[in-house]
Amino acid sequence: MIPEQTQPIRLAIDMPQSASATNAPTTDTSAPSPADASQSAEELCIEISHFNAWYGSFQAIHDLSLDIRRNQVTAFIGPSGCGKSTLLRWINRMNDIVPTAHSNGTLRIHDLDVLSPSTDVVHLRRQVGMVFQKPNPFPKTIYENVAFGPRLHLKLRRGELDELVEWSLRKAAVWDEVKDRLNAPALGLSGGQQQRLCIARAIAVGPEILLMDEPCSALDPASTLAIEDLIYELREQYTIVMVTHNMQQASRCSDRTAFFFEGRLVESGPTDDVFTKPQQKRTDDYVRGRFG
Amino acid sequence: MNIESTTPVAPNDSESQRPVPEAIRQGASATTESTQNSQRRIRRSKTFYGICVSVSFLSIVVLAVLLISIAVQGRSRLTPTLLTGAHSTSEPASSGMYPAIIGSLSICAVCALSALPLGIGTAIFLEEFQPTNPWLRRLHGFLNLNISNLAGVPSIVYGLLGLSLFVFMFNAFGQIKVNESSGTELMGVERYYQILTLAGGGDSVLVRQTDLALPTITITEPIEAVDRDGNTFRLEVWDPKSGTPKPKDPATQHRTVRLGQSGGAYAKTSWYYFRLPFGRSFLAAGLTLSLVILPIVIIAAQEALRSVSPSLREASYGLGATKWQTVRNVSLPAAIPGIMTGAILAMGRAIGEAAPILVVLGATVAKNSGPQNLMDTVVTMPVLIFHWAGDPQVTYQQLAAAAIIVLLLVLLLMNSLAIYLRQKIRVE
Numbered sequence: 001m002i003p004e005q006t007q008p009i010r011l012a013i014d015m016p017q018s019a020s021a022t023n024a025p026t027t028d029t030s031a032p033s034p035a036d037a038s039q040s041a042e043e044l045c046i047e048i049s050h051f052n053a054w055y056g057s058f059q060a061i062h063d064l065s066l067d068i069r070r071n072q073v074t075a076f077i078g079p080s081g082c083g084k085s086t087l088l089r090w091i092n093r094m095n096d097i098v099p100t101a102h103s104n105g106t107l108r109i110h111d112l113d114v115l116s117p118s119t120d121v122v123h124l125r126r127q128v129g130m131v132f133q134k135p136n137p138f139p140k141t142i143y144e145n146v147a148f149g150p151r152l153h154l155k156l157r158r159g160e161l162d163e164l165v166e167w168s169l170r171k172a173a174v175w176d177e178v179k180d181r182l183n184a185p186a187l188g189l190s191g192g193q194q195q196r197l198c199i200a201r202a203i204a205v206g207p208e209i210l211l212m213d214e215p216c217s218a219l220d221p222a223s224t225l226a227i228e229d230l231i232y233e234l235r236e237q238y239t240i241v242m243v244t245h246n247m248q249q250a251s252r253c254s255d256r257t258a259f260f261f262e263g264r265l266v267e268s269g270p271t272d273d274v275f276t277k278p279q280q281k282r283t284d285d286y287v288r289g290r291f292g
Numbered sequence: 293m294n295i296e297s298t299t300p301v302a303p304n305d306s307e308s309q310r311p312v313p314e315a316i317r318q319g320a321s322a323t324t325e326s327t328q329n330s331q332r333r334i335r336r337s338k339t340f341y342g343i344c345v346s347v348s349f350l351s352i353v354v355l356a357v358l359l360i361s362i363a364v365q366g367r368s369r370l371t372p373t374l375l376t377g378a379h380s381t382s383e384p385a386s387s388g389m390y391p392a393i394i395g396s397l398s399i400c401a402v403c404a405l406s407a408l409p410l411g412i413g414t415a416i417f418l419e420e421f422q423p424t425n426p427w428l429r430r431l432h433g434f435l436n437l438n439i440s441n442l443a444g445v446p447s448i449v450y451g452l453l454g455l456s457l458f459v460f461m462f463n464a465f466g467q468i469k470v471n472e473s474s475g476t477e478l479m480g481v482e483r484y485y486q487i488l489t490l491a492g493g494g495d496s497v498l499v500r501q502t503d504l505a506l507p508t509i510t511i512t513e514p515i516e517a518v519d520r521d522g523n524t525f526r527l528e529v530w531d532p533k534s535g536t537p538k539p540k541d542p543a544t545q546h547r548t549v550r551l552g553q554s555g556g557a558y559a560k561t562s563w564y565y566f567r568l569p570f571g572r573s574f575l576a577a578g579l580t581l582s583l584v585i586l587p588i589v590i591i592a593a594q595e596a597l598r599s600v601s602p603s604l605r606e607a608s609y610g611l612g613a614t615k616w617q618t619v620r621n622v623s624l625p626a627a628i629p630g631i632m633t634g635a636i637l638a639m640g641r642a643i644g645e646a647a648p649i650l651v652v653l654g655a656t657v658a659k660n661s662g663p664q665n666l667m668d669t670v671v672t673m674p675v676l677i678f679h680w681a682g683d684p685q686v687t688y689q690q691l692a693a694a695a696i697i698v699l700l701l702v703l704l705l706m707n708s709l710a711i712y713l714r715q716k717i718r719v720e
């Protein structure tokens with residue numbers, strides 16, 4: 001994680017870059033290029049094929065096929081209502097909560113058939129953590145928030161739990177900010193800190209995949225950059241799928257990008273390719289901000 | 293991204309050429325007409341505010357008048373005797389409401405212990421679970437629809453329901469008769485006949501009652517008996533006509549009865565005495581009141597659970613929590629303050645209810661202690677107040693006023709306790 005002081009500088013670097021649409025994919029000098037990593041790890045992690053999803057009789061996703069690779073950041077982009085969140089919420093079966101939601105097709109994580117009714121969703125959700133659009137810490141202390149997940153699954157001694165909480169908070173790059181007030185209410189943190197706390201909470205149960213639904217959309221630019229840096233770091237150990245409406249964010253911190261439109265996958269590929277030489281006219285229009 | 297550099301897309305083009313509606317253009321400029329309009333609306337708003345203030349003031353005045361008149365009337369009877377004594381028909385001046393306070397509190401305890409878990413459980417079922425089973429789903433929908441209707445049912449109807457459901461249990465276990473063994477006794481009671489011995493001075497021994505249908509026994513031959521300490525011994529019979537002299541030794545006298553001596557039934561009950569049906573007992577009354585407040589508790593708990601942010605639930609599920617873990621660790625803790633508020637209101641309602649109690653327990657106030665066992669009847673504060681207030685004697689009228697003050701104080705105490713608990717939970 002880049003120290004706090006350098007954030008304004010990064011901000012300064014990013015601003016001019018984002019102003020010109022044509023050279024958007026220029027690699028960011030202050031962080032390793034997404035392109036570097038995309039070469040190394042190509043192992044398949046989530047395999048989606050011919051996937052359809054409905055809310056009642058409304059079909060939100062049509063015949064969608066997509067591979068998500070391990071230890072990469074995959075960004076879902078597309079106009080509002082195109083089904084990004086829906087797909088994300090099917091990956092960890094979060095849509096089970098919605099009574100009208102149903103789906104068919106194939107959605108596998110390694111060997112696990114996610115959609116099968118016999119799948120143990122508790123185990124699945126432990127493997128696939130989720131971070132939501134709005135930071136949603138529990139109205140408990142910071143410590144209790146991070147300890148919540150591990151406590152659900154394991155019987156840990158106090159010392160082990162302390163260690164796990166510290167590890168998670170360090171990993172989520174908030175440890176330095178909260179280490180002196182672990183027993184303070186989590187709702188007293190700033191929005192950006194809350195969101196990183198939520199990330200810490202998600203990784204404390206030891207997931208392999210992290211789903212992030214617009215994790216920065218409720219945050220200010222500085223917090224956004226902190227989270228983006230964090231996502232970059234986390235990629236080493238986690239497979240990350242994130243939804244974003246921010247083109248710069250997608251280009252800055254994702255390895256691969258998938259563009260959705262009206263419930264269909266229009267195009268997916270390495271982020272550089274999607275942004276510089278999109279195959280589809282609609283993708284081109286969207287990444288250039290012509291609609292959406 | 294830079295939007296200026298790209299040509300605008302066609303649909304936007306025609307949108308921008310649409311003329312601004314007349315109404316908006318007018319509204320935006322501050323003409324005298326629109327200023328007058330807003331002045332008028334401000335005046336109207338102020339009038340409305342004034343009406344609201346005076347209406348709420350009026351209700352406070354009515355309440356104050358009520359409280360003051362009661363305080364004035366009951367002032368002279370607010371004595372320690374009021375809190376320690378029992379109702380007395382012969383001496384109104386030494387009457388008190390101790391049995392009624394204990395009675396009301398014990399009924400409230402039964403009521404809270406049964407209605408709160410049931411009500412909160414139902415609310416959790418209704419709010420947190422979407423059953424997949426079609427029958428359960430139908431039940432779910434049916435309950436949801438009808439609970440608010442139940443809250444509007446007059447409490448006397450619940451009284452009648454309680455009467456047949458708890459007091460008589462539809463006579464499935466036999467008819468309950470006053471002062472008589474009846475129903476199916478499950479535990480906590482031993483039945484005896486009490487028989488006077490030769491020792492005199494009211495000295496008696498107990499003989500186990502085997503046939504509950506016989507209210508009395510006549511001793512004609514030696515029989516096994518039990519003394520006050522619970523030791524069994526053989527009870528001897530002395531026949532005055534046989535010519536044998538009456539035993540002189542007190543110990544022997546204590547173990548001997550006159551031939552033909554009869555004894556009445558005597559029941560030794562423990563606090564856990566339990567029988568079916570419940571009869572006119574405080575248990576039946578408490579359960580009946582719990583029917584009255586159940587809909588209130590359910591609705592309040594439902595409301596409280598509904599106001600818990602769905603994002604918290606999602607966060608919990610997202611971490612792999614099961615439904616129960618989510619309810620237990622997230623929804624319930626967040627809803628507890630709201631649930632407690634509902635519970636306070638409901639308990640206030642329960643402690644003040646007279647109608648269902650009158651139906652279930654009857655209007656009797658002749659009791660000088662709290663309940664001795666689960667099947668014991670009680671006097672409650674509202675019923676005692678009802679009784680006193682209806683008496684022509686001035687002393688009883690004053691007592692009624694004083695008892696109302698005590699009832700209000702007990703309510704206030706209960707509420708403050710609940711608010712204190714709620715605050716404590718909230719802080720944690």
Ligand SMILES: Nc1ncnc2c1ncn2[C@@H]1O[C@H](COP(=O)(O)OP(=O)(O)OP(=O)(O)O)[C@@H](O)[C@H]1O
Pocket residue numbers: 055058060078079080081082083084085086087098100
């Ligand atoms: N719980 C629901 N019940 C019914 N329809 C829903 C539900 N959630 C989403 N939808 C519909 O499904 C479609 C896809 O929604 P989804 O939330 O996946 O869009 P999205 O791409 O995430 O949009 P956004 O970028 O605005 O978050 C939308 O048309 C939406 O109206």
Ligand SMILES: [Mg+2]
Pocket residue numbers: 084085086213243
């Ligand atoms: Mg969404």
